[in-house]
Amino acid sequence: MASGFLNKNVSETQIKLKNRIWLYAISFIVLFLLIVPSLVVIPMSFSASQYLEFPPKEWSLRWYENYFFSWKGNGFNDWMSATWTSVKVAVLTIFVATPIGTMAAYGLVNGSSRLSKILFPIFISPMMVPIILVAIGLFYFFVQFKLVNSVLGLVLGHSLVAMPLVLIIVFSALKNYDMNQEKVARSLGATRFRAFREITLPQIKFSIVSASLIAFLTSFDEIIISLFVAGGDNSTITRSMFLALRDQIDPTIAAISTILIIVSSGLLISVQLLGNKDKSS
Amino acid sequence: MNSTSNTPNQEELRRLASREGYTFFGLTLPYLVLVIALIAIPVGWLFYLSFIGRDGTLSLENYERMWKSKAYIKIFITTFKISILTTIICAAIGYPLSYFMSQLSRKWANICMIAVLIPFWTSLLVRTYAWLVLLQKKGLINNILIESGLITEPLKFVHNTTGTLIGMVHIMLPFLILPLYANMRSIDKDCLKAASSLGATPTRAFWTVFLPLTLPGLLAGLLIVFVLCLGFYVTPAILGGGKVIMAAMKISTNIEMYFNWGAASALGVVLLVVTGIILFVASKLISLDQLGNR
Numbered sequence: 001m002a003s004g005f006l007n008k009n010v011s012e013t014q015i016k017l018k019n020r021i022w023l024y025a026i027s028f029i030v031l032f033l034l035i036v037p038s039l040v041v042i043p044m045s046f047s048a049s050q051y052l053e054f055p056p057k058e059w060s061l062r063w064y065e066n067y068f069f070s071w072k073g074n075g076f077n078d079w080m081s082a083t084w085t086s087v088k089v090a091v092l093t094i095f096v097a098t099p100i101g102t103m104a105a106y107g108l109v110n111g112s113s114r115l116s117k118i119l120f121p122i123f124i125s126p127m128m129v130p131i132i133l134v135a136i137g138l139f140y141f142f143v144q145f146k147l148v149n150s151v152l153g154l155v156l157g158h159s160l161v162a163m164p165l166v167l168i169i170v171f172s173a174l175k176n177y178d179m180n181q182e183k184v185a186r187s188l189g190a191t192r193f194r195a196f197r198e199i200t201l202p203q204i205k206f207s208i209v210s211a212s213l214i215a216f217l218t219s220f221d222e223i224i225i226s227l228f229v230a231g232g233d234n235s236t237i238t239r240s241m242f243l244a245l246r247d248q249i250d251p252t253i254a255a256i257s258t259i260l261i262i263v264s265s266g267l268l269i270s271v272q273l274l275g276n277k278d279k280s281s
Numbered sequence: 282m283n284s285t286s287n288t289p290n291q292e293e294l295r296r297l298a299s300r301e302g303y304t305f306f307g308l309t310l311p312y313l314v315l316v317i318a319l320i321a322i323p324v325g326w327l328f329y330l331s332f333i334g335r336d337g338t339l340s341l342e343n344y345e346r347m348w349k350s351k352a353y354i355k356i357f358i359t360t361f362k363i364s365i366l367t368t369i370i371c372a373a374i375g376y377p378l379s380y381f382m383s384q385l386s387r388k389w390a391n392i393c394m395i396a397v398l399i400p401f402w403t404s405l406l407v408r409t410y411a412w413l414v415l416l417q418k419k420g421l422i423n424n425i426l427i428e429s430g431l432i433t434e435p436l437k438f439v440h441n442t443t444g445t446l447i448g449m450v451h452i453m454l455p456f457l458i459l460p461l462y463a464n465m466r467s468i469d470k471d472c473l474k475a476a477s478s479l480g481a482t483p484t485r486a487f488w489t490v491f492l493p494l495t496l497p498g499l500l501a502g503l504l505i506v507f508v509l510c511l512g513f514y515v516t517p518a519i520l521g522g523g524k525v526i527m528a529a530m531k532i533s534t535n536i537e538m539y540f541n542w543g544a545a546s547a548l549g550v551v552l553l554v555v556t557g558i559i560l561f562v563a564s565k566l567i568s569l570d571q572l573g574n575r
Binding site for chain 1: 301302304305306307308309311312313315316319320322323324326327330374375377378380381382393395396397398399400402403404405406407408409410411412413414415417419420421424451454455508511512514515518519529532533536542545546549552553556560
């Protein structure tokens with residue numbers, strides 16, 4: 001029975017099981033509501049109807065076909081090209097955000113505490129400033145440099161929001177790591193860079209990999225910066241989805257959503273598995 | 282060791298240490314440059330634009346408009362109302378869930394944690410879309426309610442405040458649970474045993490010992506949720522169906538439809554200042570609380 005995992009005797013607060021029933025009820029309902037609603041898009045995506053009826057009366061793959069093969073006009077595929085832009089931008093974001101975030105984390109962990117006290121709040125400011133303000137600021141800024149609608153502009157914008165996450169993950173990994181190991185290597189004649197590459201890096205590599213996966217996901221899911229900075233041939237998948245949703249409910253979005261759920265759950269599971277690896281080693 | 286500071290050896294060591302300091306600062310430099318170039322300069326620019334009037338001269342007309350126009354006042358009220366309600370609902374359902382999870386064994390708590398993290402990492406758009414599907418006029422929820430005979434006419438869940446709140450609570454809840462749960466886990470169980478050994482009833486022990494100890498985590502969670510809500514855009518735009526207009530949406534339409542950079546910037550600056558004040562005040566409160574715990 002499910003109650004096997006509930007502490008049978010008493011809780012920390014010694015409140016008896018009878019009085020805790022309502023607690024269990026609320027918790028199960030909330031957990032259910034957290035997970036299940038998103039999953040409703042999966043059966044929807046296999047519906048044959050263009051109306052969003054649930055449960056679907058007939059099944060088909062037409063919305064997946066629409067996503068993969070909806071060639072528009074002059075051989076230009078809208079959804080696929082948006083997906084391709086998103087993947088390209090997300091991969092490039094990994095290569096910008098991960099090294100820069102890791103370097104900064106290393107600098108902050110080893111540098112003076114005064115330095116990190118000043119810099120840390122500045123470095124996590126992209127998470128604090130309302131994202132809409134960042135987005136219109138970037139739009140205005142990029143117009144001057146002709147970076148609007150460009151992949152480079154998107155990568156810069158997405159890196160900005162991904163870097164704080166990389167910084168926090170690598171920073172906490174380095175905090176748990178004993179820097180004296182590098183000192184030992186250097187006392188034996190290794191340069192600082194070599195000591196980092198051969199001693200520190202292997203021990204925090206899983207954190208860095210999970211930081212880069214999170215950077216990828218952050219970029220891939222980013223909407224608001226893309227809404228302003230992307231456009232034309234370089235629309236991202238989330239931007240196209242948002243614009244489609246605002247105007248009408250296209251069931252193709254259910255198919256795309258299903259694919260996105262699979263991608264992000266896959267990445268999340270990898271991150272969870274990797275996160276435990278550094279700690280156990 | 283010799284403490285006189287002028288031996289050549291120590292001077293060399295100090296020089297090395299300061300050079301190291303520069304190296305560490307240098308490592309943070311690319312990050313710093315990007316933050317300055319992509320946040321400080323653009324936001325500073327918007328700040329300047331917010332003081333430029335329609336005729337291109339310095340003026341306060343963008344700010345004046347905000348408290349003179351009924352439309353803007355309504356937007357501020359909506360923004361705060363939705364943010365406060367979302368935060369309260371998140372706390373009301375997030376606190377019992379975090380408490381429940383903190384009472385479970387590690388293994389089961391981690392399984393519940395996956396239930397919290399999966400939606401956290403699922404695209405915001407996907408979750409908003411799912412709610413749109415569920416809550417619409419002929420959606421699953423209305424169907425269930427009608428078939429069970431509770432209602433005869435479908436209820437209006439989307440394109441209004443209700444839908445916006447449901448969607449936003451779903452998206453914000455993990456932000457509340459994560460810090461609160463971590464806080465509850467770190468509480469020393471002996472505190473509660475001590476309370477009950479001194480004769481406190483379980484209920485009293487909860488209110489006078491457990492709850493105060495969870496305040497830093499709760500406050501951190503409330504703060505994150507409230508601040509994120511203030512600037513929220515996607516979910517109200519889709520589930521509100523144009524009827525629930527929050528500050529971020531007004532900023533966006535000011536630019537996309539009216540190309541009014543001054544008005545958009547001024548609203549953005551107000552949003553930033555309000556967020557900044559809340560974060561500043563709360564950072565004082567939270568650090569004070571944590572000092573109290575030591």
